[in-house]
Amino acid sequence: VSAVAVPAPRRGVVGWLASTDHKHTGAKMAAAAFCFFIASGILALVMRTELAQPGMQVVSTDTYNQLFTIHGSGMIYLVLTPLALALGVYLVPLQIGAADIAGPRTCLFGFWTYVLGGLVMYGGFLTDQGAGRAGWFSYTPLSGGQATPGTGMDMWVIGVILATLGCLIVAGAILATVIGLRAPGMTMLRLPVFTWSMVATVLMVVIAFPVLLVLMGLLLADRHLGGIFDSAAADVTYQNLFWFYGHPVVYVMFFPFLGAVGDVVATFSRKRFFGYRPLIVSLLAFAGLSMSVWAHHMFATAKVTNQYYALTSHMLIVPGGLEYLALIGTMIGGAILLRTPMLFALGFMALFLIGGLTGIMVASPPLDYHFTDSYFVVAHFHYTLFGGSLFGAFAAIYYWFPKVTGVMLREGLGKVHFALLFVGANLTFFPMFFLGVDGMPRRVANYPADAGFTGLNQVATAGSYVIALAIAVFAANVVVSMRRRVPAGPDPWGAHTLEWWAPSPPPRHNFDSLPAIRSYAPLLDLREETADSRQQTAVGASRTGAVAP
Amino acid sequence: VKLAAIVLFGWAAWLGTLAAMLWIWSAHGVLEPALLTGGAVAIAAAGAYVGRRARPAGPERRIADSSAAAVVLAVGAALAAFGLTAGLWLILIGAEVAAFGLAGLVRELRAERRGEGRR
Numbered sequence: 001v002s003a004v005a006v007p008a009p010r011r012g013v014v015g016w017l018a019s020t021d022h023k024h025t026g027a028k029m030a031a032a033a034f035c036f037f038i039a040s041g042i043l044a045l046v047m048r049t050e051l052a053q054p055g056m057q058v059v060s061t062d063t064y065n066q067l068f069t070i071h072g073s074g075m076i077y078l079v080l081t082p083l084a085l086a087l088g089v090y091l092v093p094l095q096i097g098a099a100d101i102a103g104p105r106t107c108l109f110g111f112w113t114y115v116l117g118g119l120v121m122y123g124g125f126l127t128d129q130g131a132g133r134a135g136w137f138s139y140t141p142l143s144g145g146q147a148t149p150g151t152g153m154d155m156w157v158i159g160v161i162l163a164t165l166g167c168l169i170v171a172g173a174i175l176a177t178v179i180g181l182r183a184p185g186m187t188m189l190r191l192p193v194f195t196w197s198m199v200a201t202v203l204m205v206v207i208a209f210p211v212l213l214v215l216m217g218l219l220l221a222d223r224h225l226g227g228i229f230d231s232a233a234a235d236v237t238y239q240n241l242f243w244f245y246g247h248p249v250v251y252v253m254f255f256p257f258l259g260a261v262g263d264v265v266a267t268f269s270r271k272r273f274f275g276y277r278p279l280i281v282s283l284l285a286f287a288g289l290s291m292s293v294w295a296h297h298m299f300a301t302a303k304v305t306n307q308y309y310a311l312t313s314h315m316l317i318v319p320g321g322l323e324y325l326a327l328i329g330t331m332i333g334g335a336i337l338l339r340t341p342m343l344f345a346l347g348f349m350a351l352f353l354i355g356g357l358t359g360i361m362v363a364s365p366p367l368d369y370h371f372t373d374s375y376f377v378v379a380h381f382h383y384t385l386f387g388g389s390l391f392g393a394f395a396a397i398y399y400w401f402p403k404v405t406g407v408m409l410r411e412g413l414g415k416v417h418f419a420l421l422f423v424g425a426n427l428t429f430f431p432m433f434f435l436g437v438d439g440m441p442r443r444v445a446n447y448p449a450d451a452g453f454t455g456l457n458q459v460a461t462a463g464s465y466v467i468a469l470a471i472a473v474f475a476a477n478v479v480v481s482m483r484r485r486v487p488a489g490p491d492p493w494g495a496h497t498l499e500w501w502a503p504s505p506p507p508r509h510n511f512d513s514l515p516a517i518r519s520y521a522p523l524l525d526l527r528e529e530t531a532d533s534r535q536q537t538a539v540g541a542s543r544t545g546a547v548a549p
Numbered sequence: 550v551k552l553a554a555i556v557l558f559g560w561a562a563w564l565g566t567l568a569a570m571l572w573i574w575s576a577h578g579v580l581e582p583a584l585l586t587g588g589a590v591a592i593a594a595a596g597a598y599v600g601r602r603a604r605p606a607g608p609e610r611r612i613a614d615s616s617a618a619a620v621v622l623a624v625g626a627a628l629a630a631f632g633l634t635a636g637l638w639l640i641l642i643g644a645e646v647a648a649f650g651l652a653g654l655v656r657e658l659r660a661e662r663r664g665e666g667r668r
Contacts, residue, residue: 018617155631308574
């Protein structure tokens, strides 16, 4: 696992842009995802401002269509998926004791392909007819050349192809790293929880993402040449192919953050992870099941096997429940420290529970017929992806920021950030459940003044500004912490996994030496061994009458 | 590596089981079960590859510090892809840039091999 000395790294912009160090690639990918997050978040704020009142005040309906398309596409293709993979690129080699990622050049190529894809997608706003405006799943015939003409829609398709290709390449590198570059002693059954969550994630990526690539290629060809998605049957085929990617990607955006929360909960409970092996089995079972539930997004078409997809969707409750059991079991009896990463982990557990429970409702075809394409679905997936994934992402950021930068984030600002984000998320998304049940359709720029939707929409809009404030507090925290640096040291949390053995930030080759690896938590093993030997020394000393140190 | 292959085979078997259920149940053509079966077969093939592949020999691995060629290749690929809507001229420019990137990659790899040969 040791690395060979290489020529001194290139300095300056070119050196940074072209660095193959997996830590640089991971950090660049996370930074790019955060930039796209801000851009896509601003689009959401404009949408929420428009929806605060009935009637059209801020944007036209056509612009609104572009806003929700690029907001959704941005968050899924350019923010959460790449952010999840960025964590893997940075952390997986460190957690398994490797000197680098497998195929660092390939990984760098994947990163740049993703970034350029994002720029192409956003570049659609600069074209005459605006950006893509057929929604993040761009069903045919709406996304066809006749219904949505223009270069902006083409750029959306090309952007999706590039971003997805980049993520697929990066995922392949992560999988190859886990399989081929583990340190001596780091068997598969000693991988940390986060690394296992990345394994489950990249398995889904390598199956699902190629299907989207092919589909987007076909859509682009159809837009220019026609003849591919011309029939009603072809539209159902499009939906089948899209959701074969579109459902697993929800878990691609969720599992890595679940794994991060697992590491955070174990560290801040001062306890070994409860039910490590059942959790691994449940993660893999969950990932497999999540590949088989895609057509529950198509219940209303009556052109898929509803019974099968309802069954497999409900089966997700079992591994999901096991994962909650493992997290709660880890906390029970632990000496819980409520630091900022732990607060975000608890927020993740609370909010994803709401997303998961409402997921059971939309997994039932009779209920889904009512909820489909309503704000209920919007609320459900925002509790899953914002409440779940984003809170998990912030748990991960606060937890690993000291490792990445060598600097601690401010606890006080972190807690303010958490409180604002928790309140903002619930204010924004909880009213949407009621709006959906009352019949407000999603993706509308306007609603009747007498429909009774105004009050709840105003609450949701106020909540979205609270979220924006929370993100501003986070940005301030990063700036303040980087300017007035509080050094973190190699392991500021008393963590369990191998990345905390390396200095903060880790050197180019990650490790000068490695401790003995006897479990998924080598650092905890080491501390327990040290405590045991001290205890034995003390007992021995008391027997001989000596004073224990 | 063997356990990694077992994990891949196990996961492929799980997907295969779910696909078998869908083959039995599906009344809407072959696309749905075929997609899931394809996924299972792909993962099983990856498992077979991993199981037969030996772990990389030797504990040391040479690490490239930077690769401008990989960035150039990505830019070329993106330009060529953008050319699908902008026109043939951009596809050609993109292809040219990508060719430069590929040549650079070959150069980098050769230089690395030469470096390893000297050690």
